[in-house]
Amino acid sequence: MNYALIALGITLIFAIMGVLNFAHGQMYVLGGFVTYYVYGVFGLNYFVALAASAVTVACVGLVFERFLFRRVLRITTREESTMLLAAGTALLLDSLGLALFGEKQRGVAPVVAGVYEIFGAFVPASRALIFVLAGGLVGALLLFIQYTRPGRALRAIAQDKETAALQGVDIDRYSALGFALGAALAGLAGGLLVTVFAVNAGAGTPISIKAFIMIMIGGAGVVSGAILGAFVLGFSEALGYFFIPGSTTYLMILVGLIVFLIFRPQGIMGKPWG
Amino acid sequence: MYFAVRHVSVYYDKVRAVSDISLVMDAGDVIAIIGANGAGKTTTLRAVTGLAPVASGEIWFDGHRIDRLRPDRIVGLGISMVPEGRHVFPFMSVGDNLLMGAFARRDRRAIEQDVERVFARFPRLKERRRQQAGTLSGGEQQMLAIGRALMARPKLLLMDEPSLGLAPHLVREIARAILAVNREEKVAVVLVEQNSRMALKVSTRAYVLETGQVALEGRSADLLNNEQVRRLYLGG
Numbered sequence A: 001m002n003y004a005l006i007a008l009g010i011t012l013i014f015a016i017m018g019v020l021n022f023a024h025g026q027m028y029v030l031g032g033f034v035t036y037y038v039y040g041v042f043g044l045n046y047f048v049a050l051a052a053s054a055v056t057v058a059c060v061g062l063v064f065e066r067f068l069f070r071r072v073l074r075i076t077t078r079e080e081s082t083m084l085l086a087a088g089t090a091l092l093l094d095s096l097g098l099a100l101f102g103e104k105q106r107g108v109a110p111v112v113a114g115v116y117e118i119f120g121a122f123v124p125a126s127r128a129l130i131f132v133l134a135g136g137l138v139g140a141l142l143l144f145i146q147y148t149r150p151g152r153a154l155r156a157i158a159q160d161k162e163t164a165a166l167q168g169v170d171i172d173r174y175s176a177l178g179f180a181l182g183a184a185l186a187g188l189a190g191g192l193l194v195t196v197f198a199v200n201a202g203a204g205t206p207i208s209i210k211a212f213i214m215i216m217i218g219g220a221g222v223v224s225g226a227i228l229g230a231f232v233l234g235f236s237e238a239l240g241y242f243f244i245p246g247s248t249t250y251l252m253i254l255v256g257l258i259v260f261l262i263f264r265p266q267g268i269m270g271k272p273w274g
Numbered sequence B: 001m002y003f004a005v006r007h008v009s010v011y012y013d014k015v016r017a018v019s020d021i022s023l024v025m026d027a028g029d030v031i032a033i034i035g036a037n038g039a040g041k042t043t044t045l046r047a048v049t050g051l052a053p054v055a056s057g058e059i060w061f062d063g064h065r066i067d068r069l070r071p072d073r074i075v076g077l078g079i080s081m082v083p084e085g086r087h088v089f090p091f092m093s094v095g096d097n098l099l100m101g102a103f104a105r106r107d108r109r110a111i112e113q114d115v116e117r118v119f120a121r122f123p124r125l126k127e128r129r130r131q132q133a134g135t136l137s138g139g140e141q142q143m144l145a146i147g148r149a150l151m152a153r154p155k156l157l158l159m160d161e162p163s164l165g166l167a168p169h170l171v172r173e174i175a176r177a178i179l180a181v182n183r184e185e186k187v188a189v190v191l192v193e194q195n196s197r198m199a200l201k202v203s204t205r206a207y208v209l210e211t212g213q214v215a216l217e218g219r220s221a222d223l224l225n226n227e228q229v230r231r232l233y234l235g236g
């Protein structure tokens, strides 16, 4: 479910702006740190901390969109430019994170105590909580995109930007909304997962790579693909760690991905957008 | 004048696609723009809707100067467009496509009523209201594109080659729909067409574009009988 949040965030940004958000993992890490400080250090309510993560990272997304991507997209149509810019923002956040938060691994205490027994397996209550929260957020996002006026505008921009403008959609405004929303999802995922896995300033890049893997499995820019990709990656990881010791798992996943992409480069759901 | 394009030029990079074009029309009128491939018809409409930057000249609509406005502001003033090649949102349902047409409006009740009106006008869309627009036939997509444009309750409707690629009976159906919309909804129509005969029959006045300039203009009935127009655009 958390993977689904990450994958949906990066999908949203890609579909709306045509920008592959290299900094997605860094945004996730930032979200984790915000929750760490607000909840873990200052001791405020966990949900306040989550909201703070979402808002902070959304603001970072807004600033990136408004001052960097929008300008670059306006003056050039070359994809390399936005790719480089995106990679640049990732490095920027990485070094800022290191400077601000240091190298230490930061975790927080579980939000709720206790253990549930579900079908004979023992699940810590805090894990169950973030699973449910993440699921709720994914559901809310899908409903928002499918059934609300702004959601329709976002879909319209993703499918045909000029025609969306012809219907009266303010492209700049809704692109900013899409970017902020995608970033907020990364922040939320960070805020949720920091309660289970600690974060550190260098953790961004691997998360970004996982996000890329998920959307490559599912098909870039497709909502259903993002969710599918998240589940495929989640299950492969779980299976891999269960059956194969150590770090071979990711090697296998990557090899599997490359083989898969040879046969189906557009991903499972691969259409331009859905 | 209700709608006026005055000495407008449009460039793509350094290439001039439209040079010094002027058009005028009265409220409630239907005018046609005809011309060969690459004459600048689409570019003219794109300039009106704000999609193509106007390098020089002015565009006026209903008392507003619109040549420096963004597309979404121009829609808000009451101009909507049926783009060349339909451009329905392919992965959206027919119903959602129509709702997108009403994006600039906030009156929910009236929007729902207007959806029903579009369905009454194009019953085939109603049967397919939950179907993805990309899976519709060409003719159905054209009807959807027209319906979507009507959902904005426009005062001026710009149509770019609505008959393109349609079978003759569908072309007649589209032509009837254009006239019906013009009369019943009191919408002024600018009709861009390669099908010059249809366009000249439907419109009251027409402009003939050649290489980005107005080569000829006049009453459509006169142009239908004009020797040069007959030879170049009506096939003899």
Ligand SMILES: Nc1ncnc2c1ncn2[C@@H]1O[C@H](COP(=O)(O)OP(=O)(O)OP(=O)(O)O)[C@@H](O)[C@H]1O
Binding pocket: B012, B015, B016, B017, B035, B036, B037, B038, B039, B040, B041, B042, B043, B044, B084, B194
């Ligand atoms: N995006 C673009 N970039 C560069 N040049 C363009 C672009 N769009 C159109 N042009 C050029 O501008 C000129 C006018 O094109 P336009 O599309 O307005 O013609 P048209 O009359 O609509 O033609 P058609 O009947 O084929 O639709 C053409 O010479 C065309 O090559």
Ligand SMILES: [Mg+2]
Binding pocket: B041, B042, B043, B084, B160
């Ligand atoms: Mg054209």
